Amino acid sequence: MFNIFPKRKPDIPAYDYDPEKEIPVIRASICNGEQVAGFKNKKTGTFHELVLIRDEQDINAFKNAFGLNEIKKEY
Incomplete structure (x- = not known):
């Protein structure tokens, strides 16, 4: 059946993650609560x-895409 509002799937862009050089981080804004996941050199x-x-679905998709167990949060 046709769905007007399909469930969105988080798009994880391709990225060459190197655990020796980078750490996974969620950067959160203290002003508006916006959160962004990425890697910090x-x-x-x-x-x-x-x-x-x-x-939480976006966090889990990010963890699964790069095989991560935990992610540090920075403000």
Whole structure:
């Protein structure tokens, strides 16, 4: 049957994650609560934004896409 509002699937862009050089991070805004998942370079501190986090499903999709167990949260 036709669905006007199909369930969205989080799109995880392709990214070459190197656990030796980067750590997974969720960056959260203290102003509006917006959360973004990505990877932070251990040496330079550069953050590569990959996914806007809207709910727990987005966090789980990000973890599954890159084989992660836990993600550090920064404000």
